[in-house]
Structure formats: C-alpha cells, structure tokens
Amino acid sequence: MGRILSIDYGRKRVGIAVTDPSQIIANRLTTVATHTIWDFLKEYFEKEQVEAVVVGYPKQMNNQASEAVRYINPFLKKFQQIYPEMKLEILDERFTSKIAFQTMIDGGLKKKKRQDKAMVDAVSATIILQSYLEQRRNLMK
Template identity: 45%
Template sequence: MRIMAFDYGTKRIGIAVTDPLQIIATGLDNIHPLKIIEYLQKYLQTEQVERFIVGEPKQMDNTPSQSAQHVKGFVNLLKKTFPQIPIEMLDERFTSKMASAVIAQSGMGKKARQNRELVDTVSAVILLQSWMQQYR
C-alpha cells in the first residue's frame, strides 16, 4: 500500500506518493483544492493508500500560520470523505525553500524555481520523505 502526502495551498495542492513498497517518494500531481476529492476518488479506484500525510503550516515560534485554518478544513474533508484512511500531520516549515533549492541543484533554471506547481509537488515529496525517515 502507498502513502500519500499533500502540500496544501488555496490555489494548488502538491501531491506526492510512495511506491507500493514504501521505499521511494515521487511527485504525483498538482490539483486545485476544489477538484481534490474527485481526483482522490479516481486515484483510489486503482491504487491502495495506507495513510495520508498533510503538511502542517507553522510559524517560526511553532504557532499555527495563517493558512492553518485552510489546512484544517482540508483535513476535515479528507476525514469525512475517506474515514478509513488515517491522517497524520507533519511540520512543513521550510519545505518550499528546500524544494526551490532542490530544483536549483538539479540544474533547472530560475524559471523552474519560480514554477509554483513544480515547487508544490517537490514540497510534497520532501514532506513525504521526511515522514518516511522519521517513522520508518
């Protein structure tokens, strides 16, 4: 079974997923928040997902950031729609900066680093890799 991670944003949700053996995390897609449930329902018809990991936005002082209320609404929607899939929250501080750095190190230009869809997907991969390192 796979593990799926989400980097939630009000314009896009970056999605990453593990392979079935849960060894490698890869970027899956970017979906508008209004289309995420339909997307997941379709995905779950062909793939088994063991758990969802959702990035928890926090300030430097460990308090919730401005976007925390949106993430909470997203988590509640996931719980309501997919009650059989456990959800874990993981601190997502610095994932976007790390994603931009990874994109830069890969040799892609400035335009790629500014591509928010790519940054969101790579952020979700970093989030999922962090969870795998922490809990496996």
C-alpha cells in the same frame, strides 16, 4: 502494503507525492487545482491502494500554527468525514517550499522552471513525504 500519499495543500494548488508500493521512495506525482482535489483523491483511491495520507501542516518559528491552517483545517476535517478509515497524519512542513526551491536549484533546473509554482508545490509534497518516511524509519530503529 499500500502506498503513502502526501499533500501540500494550498489555496490555489495542491502538490501531491506518493511512495512506491513498498513505501521506500517518495516520488513527485502531480499538482492539481485545489477545487479539484476531491475528484482527484476519489479517482486515485479507486486506482491505487493507499495505506495512509500525510498532510503538510505549516507552523511558525514559535511552533504556533501559521495562518495557512485556516485553509488546511477544513480540508482535514472533510477528509476525515469522507475517508474515516484512512490513516491521516499531519507533518510540520516548515521550510518545505524553501527546501523545494533550493532542491530545484541544486538539481540544475532553469530559472523559468523554478518559477513554476505547481512544480514547487509537487516538490514540497515530495519533501513532506520523504521527511515522514525518514521519521518513521528512525522510530523503528
């Protein structure tokens, strides 16, 4: 069984989280500059067995895609071209940044650390992945 990797794709940074090999727990992995994502993925896929990739897809309250998808859609298209055999899932990521920020507060992180946008992006990717795992578990019930 391979890992599941999640991506919180942004114009400047990409938050990345990954499951354990048993796909039970979502863990924050890292944040990379957006322009380096392809190098990161190539290197990571060479080192680790990844079964699926989950990408956060932001929607507005009316369920329409947000303006950020104009950056995400080209990424998704290129990903499918480069990795056609990889299972690619998209997940509504509405509110993940706010939830990530609140999670950091609840976890006792100091204000300076909470202002670290790279940390927020990585925590958001973890929340996206955890949501995906929970949805998948609920479907199996």
